[in-house]
Amino acid sequence: MKVLVLGLGLQGKAVVEDLEKCETVREIVVADVDEVAVSAHLSHRGYTKSRAVRLDATREAELVGLIRTVTPRVTICMLPADFNHPIAKAALAAGCHFVSSSYAGRVAELHAEAREKGVVILPEMGMDPGIDLVLARLAVGELDEVHGLYSYGAGLPEPACADQNPLRYKITWTFDGVLKAYKRPARMLKEGREIAIPGEAIFQEAHGHTVDVPGLGSLEAYPNGDAIHYIDIFDLGAHVRDMGRFALRYPGHRKFWSVMAQLGFLDDAPVDVDGHPVSPRRFLVNHLAPKLQFADDQRDMVVLRICAWGHKDGKERRVTYNLIDYRDLETGLFAMNRTVGYTASIGAQMILDGRIKRPGVLSPTRDVPPWELLNALKARGMKLDHRIEEHETV
Numbered sequence: 001m002k003v004l005v006l007g008l009g010l011q012g013k014a015v016v017e018d019l020e021k022c023e024t025v026r027e028i029v030v031a032d033v034d035e036v037a038v039s040a041h042l043s044h045r046g047y048t049k050s051r052a053v054r055l056d057a058t059r060e061a062e063l064v065g066l067i068r069t070v071t072p073r074v075t076i077c078m079l080p081a082d083f084n085h086p087i088a089k090a091a092l093a094a095g096c097h098f099v100s101s102s103y104a105g106r107v108a109e110l111h112a113e114a115r116e117k118g119v120v121i122l123p124e125m126g127m128d129p130g131i132d133l134v135l136a137r138l139a140v141g142e143l144d145e146v147h148g149l150y151s152y153g154a155g156l157p158e159p160a161c162a163d164q165n166p167l168r169y170k171i172t173w174t175f176d177g178v179l180k181a182y183k184r185p186a187r188m189l190k191e192g193r194e195i196a197i198p199g200e201a202i203f204q205e206a207h208g209h210t211v212d213v214p215g216l217g218s219l220e221a222y223p224n225g226d227a228i229h230y231i232d233i234f235d236l237g238a239h240v241r242d243m244g245r246f247a248l249r250y251p252g253h254r255k256f257w258s259v260m261a262q263l264g265f266l267d268d269a270p271v272d273v274d275g276h277p278v279s280p281r282r283f284l285v286n287h288l289a290p291k292l293q294f295a296d297d298q299r300d301m302v303v304l305r306i307c308a309w310g311h312k313d314g315k316e317r318r319v320t321y322n323l324i325d326y327r328d329l330e331t332g333l334f335a336m337n338r339t340v341g342y343t344a345s346i347g348a349q350m351i352l353d354g355r356i357k358r359p360g361v362l363s364p365t366r367d368v369p370p371w372e373l374l375n376a377l378k379a380r381g382m383k384l385d386h387r388i389e390e391h392e393t394v
Contacts, residue, residue, distance in 0.1 A: 101127070
């Protein structure tokens with residue numbers, strides 16, 4: 001079967017690396033605006049199934065024409081989130097299944113047409129969102145009554161190389177995307193009360209807490225997006241009192257970026273600098289990105305933690321899932337690339353072999369076989385830990 005991969009950035013490289021090893025896939029067409037660089041990467045890796053084509057995804061006619069010419073069974077979108085909807089729409093028009101790691105957003109609008117045409121559209125098939133949703137689904141399923149659900153995600157340099165810059169942070173996906181997320185509003189439920197947090201306030205101390213992670217010590221948690229709508233998605237009912245999605249960073253991160261947000265360094269609106277309009281956020285991207293790169297022998301790590309607590313058989317219980325992964329120095333793929341790209345690849349493979357076949361816009365929370373995904377990730381070297389304990393305050 002043939003697969004079309006759009007975008008060979010950091011995560012797209014992991015998708016292609018994984019698909020090359022899949023016996024079901026006979027051809028991989030990799031489309032990117034820089035065809036020369038893609039061809040060089042495919043050749044360097046010694047891939048035998050993959051070939052490069054040029055694509056300017058901002059041109060809708062070119063995008064539609066490519067999908068119709070290639071006729072893939074599945075299209076995997078690893079381009080920025082803004083491309084998600086038009087590419088899913090183009091794939092649907094061609095009768096092609098679609099997978100991405102981005103939030104569903106407007107893609108959800110395609111559900112009725114996809115169901116009618118027998119097309120599977122699977123967004124949110126990455127690390128966060130993606131693996132975290134599958135783990136959360138398992139965790140809440142182990143309780144009779146859910147009182148709280150907290151989800152944590154971390155993409156960090158491992159401790160051995162974390163102290164090489166004052167931020168204790170290095171880049172494993174687009175730094176522009178990181179700083180955009182640093183201004184994303186959040187919603188959570190705390191002691192039964194819904195809390196809306198403006199983007200510029202997510203790093204304030206009142207909205208965060210610390211989490212102890214074995215081998216890493218205390219990490220700082222700050223709100224990461226909208227947790228409220230998952231109450232209905234997981235069908236948690238009226239008993240849930242606490243609901244939150246958080247990102248994790250080394251100590252000091254919250255305080256630094258809270259100050260930067262207050263000073264306007266995360267703003268998009270340009271300011272005049274000697275007669276030139278300069279966006280503060282774009283300045284940070286260009287100034288800091290070169291200083292926050294990994295060396296070839298340095299590893300990043302991804303930590304996912306899901307904590308659900310409530311009643312099980314009349315007793316207070318807490319269910320915890322931890323998934324951890326490290327950079328593969330042989331392939332050069334970061335843990336962030338692996339957890340995002342491999343998950344998207346596995347989702348596409350599940351569609352190809354019929355394990356996922358219900359048409360429409362699907363979700364990892366209900367439509368991805370959870371243990372088949374987790375076992376596939378474990379087979380790729382990721383570590384999974386699962387505990388059920390007497391409930392303690394999170």
